[in-house]
Structure formats: C-alpha cells, structure tokens
Amino acid sequence: MRSSPPNNPPKSADSRRDGASGASERLGSGVQFLTVPEELAGQRIDNFLQARLKGVPRSRIYRILRKGEVRVNKGRVKAEYRLKGGDQVRVPPIRVSEESTPPVAGESLRRTLEAAILYDEGGLLVVNKPAGLAVHGGSGVRLGLIEALRQMYPNSPFMELVHRLDRDTSGAILVARKRAVLLHVQSELRAGKLGKSYLALAAGKWPRGQKVVEAPLRKNTLKSGERIVTVEGDGKPSTTRFRVEERFKGATLLAAEPVTGRTHQIRVHAQFVGCPLAGDPKYATDEINGAFRGYGLKRLFLHSAGVRCTLPDGVRVDVKAPLPAELESVLSALRGE
Numbered sequence: 200m201r202s203s204p205p206n207n208p209p210k211s212a213d214s215r216r217d218g219a220s221g222a223s224e225r226l227g228s229g230v231q232f233l234t235v236p237e238e239l240a241g242q243r244i245d246n247f248l249q250a251r252l253k254g255v256p257r258s259r260i261y262r263i264l265r266k267g268e269v270r271v272n273k274g275r276v277k278a279e280y281r282l283k284g285g286d287q288v289r290v291p292p293i294r295v296s297e298e299s300t301p302p303v304a305g306e307s308l309r310r311t312l313e314a315a316i317l318y319d320e321g322g323l324l325v326v327n328k329p330a331g332l333a334v335h336g337g338s339g340v341r342l343g344l345i346e347a348l349r350q351m352y353p354n355s356p357f358m359e360l361v362h363r364l365d366r367d368t369s370g371a372i373l374v375a376r377k378r379a380v381l382l383h384v385q386s387e388l389r390a391g392k393l394g395k396s397y398l399a400l401a402a403g404k405w406p407r408g409q410k411v412v413e414a415p416l417r418k419n420t421l422k423s424g425e426r427i428v429t430v431e432g433d434g435k436p437s438t439t440r441f442r443v444e445e446r447f448k449g450a451t452l453l454a455a456e457p458v459t460g461r462t463h464q465i466r467v468h469a470q471f472v473g474c475p476l477a478g479d480p481k482y483a484t485d486e487i488n489g490a491f492r493g494y495g496l497k498r499l500f501l502h503s504a505g506v507r508c509t510l511p512d513g514v515r516v517d518v519k520a521p522l523p524a525e526l527e528s529v530l531s532a533l534r535g536e
Contacts, residue, residue, distance in 0.1 A: 450533055
C-alpha cells in the first residue's frame with residue numbers, strides 16, 4: 200500500500216523542524232542548541248547537520264566539525280560520530296547567503312518521482328530512480344533524490360538513503376523512513392543478505408564461463424577532482440556475479456549481482472574482463488561509446504533491476520524496476536527490430 204505525497208504540502212511544524220527540537224529552516228545569528236530525538240539515534244552528526252543547515256555546503260559542515268565549533272554534550276566530535284537520543288548539539292551561528300538558498304523540487308521532478316515510487320510500506324520506500332539524478336546534493340549538485348523526497352514528505356521526520364546508486368545509473372534504490380528500518384536493512388547489506396540485481400549492456404563478447412569476477416578495487420582521486428576506481432592488488436576485496444541474458448553482434452546483455460558493494464564495482468569489473476559497459480564515460484573508450492550512440496544509446500547502460508530485503512518485523516520485500524524505455528529501444532535496435 201502506497202501513501203502518495205502531497206503535490207503542494209502546506210508548511211507545517213514538522214516541515215519546519217525536520218524532527219529535531221529547536222531546529223529551524225534558517226539559522227539565526229546566535230548559537231543554537233538542538234536536542235536529538237530518539238528516532239534519530241544512530242545518525243551520523245554530519246548527516247544530522249546537513250538535514251538542518253539548509254543551504255550550507257557540506258564542505259562547510261565538515262569545516263565547522265573539524266574546528267570544534269560543533270559540540271555534542273559540550274565535547275568535540277568527528278564527522279562520523281553517531282548521535283544518541285537526548286544528545287545536546289551545539290550549532291554555531293552560520294550565515295546563509297541568498298544564493299545558497301536550497302532549491303525546491305519542481306513540479307516536473309515531483310511528478311516523475313511520485314510515478315517512480317515502487318513500494319511504500321513499513322517505513323521503507325523503493326524508488327525507481329531516473330538516470331541523471333544524483334542520490335544527494337553536493338559536489339556541484341544542489342538537489343538530489345533524498346532532498347527532493349524530504350520535500351515531498353514534509354511530515355516524515357526521518358528520510359535517509361539505505362544505499363547509493365551512481366548518478367548515471369537508473370533503477371531501484373532503497374530509502375528508509377524509519378531509523379529502525381535503516382539500521383535493520385543496512386545490517387542485512389553488511390551481512391550480504393540484501394539482494395541487488397542489475398541489467399548491464401557490455402561491449403564485445405562476454406567470455407563464456409565467466410560467471411564471477413573477483414578483483415580488488417581501489418578508489419583514486421585525480422588532480423582534477425574526478426573519482427576513478429582501478430583494479431589494484433592492495434585494493435578492497437570485491438566480487439560480482441554475472442549471467443549472460445542475451446548476446447548481440449558486438450555486445451552482451453548481462454545480469455549482474457554485486458556480492459560486495461564497492462564504488463563503480465560492476466563497471467570496473469566489466470572493464471577488467473575486457474567488456475566495458477556501453478555508454479560508460481569513465482571506463483569505456485570514446486570509440487566504443489560512439490558505436491553505441493549509433494543504436495540510440497545516450498547514457499550509461501546500467502540499471503538497478505531489483506532489490507530484495509526484509510523489514511524488522513520479518514516481512515520480505517522483493518521489488519522489480521522495469522527497464523527504462525530508452526534502454527529497451529537500444530536493445531530493439533541491436534536486435535534489428
């Protein structure tokens with residue numbers, strides 16, 4: 200059963216406070232003291248502040264944490280500190296410039312996301328994220344999926360991503376509306392019990408018998424600030440299961456299930472085998488991507504096709520996300536239809 204978010208919800212005490220005692224939409228000129236409610240126990244302090252300091256860049260939040268301007272129970276804390284119910288958080292005065300005013304999700308985005316909600320029960324949302332939408336703001340992105348959802352559900356005091364998807368990847372993503380659900384599902388994720396399946400189009404002929412790729416991955420940041428992942432002996436252990444779904448001339452449609460959850464894991468493992476994903480701007484060559492543009496591909500062909508987990512009360516969740524029309528049309532072109 201889905202609960203539809205209102206299109207134009209009135210501003211309420213919940214939307215102004217976001218579930219924290221004393222929190223307001225814009226900070227005034229003085230120091231503020233916020234009491235952490237029990238339902239937010241376990242949340243990281245950086246995420247807690249990000250949700251309340253509207254319009255303040257994440258880099259600035261990390262800076263005031265490093266400098267000790269933010270105190271919890273009168274003591275300094277690091278960004279990864281997890282709050283406890285009843286903690287007293289001291290927030291320094293911060294001016295928010297007019298140009299930093301957080302953007303509002305437009306009607307077009309709201310309608311798109313409302314239609315993309317695949318599941319909304321028991322404190323868990325499953326959203327069919329469109330390609331091109333970042334999961335959260337930051338690094339030049341002012342409005343992401345989670346910020347838009349918080350605006351669409353103003354009376355929900357808790358709204359957090361369970362996991363992430365790359366900006367260019369479409370498909371099913373889990374969002375928790377209750378702290379207990381977040382902790383439970385993330386524990387399944389760490390234990391390898393959370394199921395995630397993807398559809399990916401790889402360039403070339405996928406090697407027969409190549410069902411598992413185990414290659415350690417390491418994240419690197421280039422001087423330009425671009426993040427890239429490489430297979431390195433001293434990287435983190437990483438495993439992906441692959442299954443061939445359909446073969447074409449010069450391409451292979453794959454089902455992929457990441458056993459571990461490293462950044463860009465499926466994309467780099469496919470490249471490692473010699474079959475980078477079609478439309479991948481980081482790990483495929485311009486020549487490869489140009490060839491697939493001839494079939495109408497305008498984006499990375501990677502789609503989160505389904506997620507499986509359980510809720511704290513034992514209810515099993517198994518949700519499928521249909522392949523977007525623009526990717527279906529590429530497959531049709533490859534088939535010569």
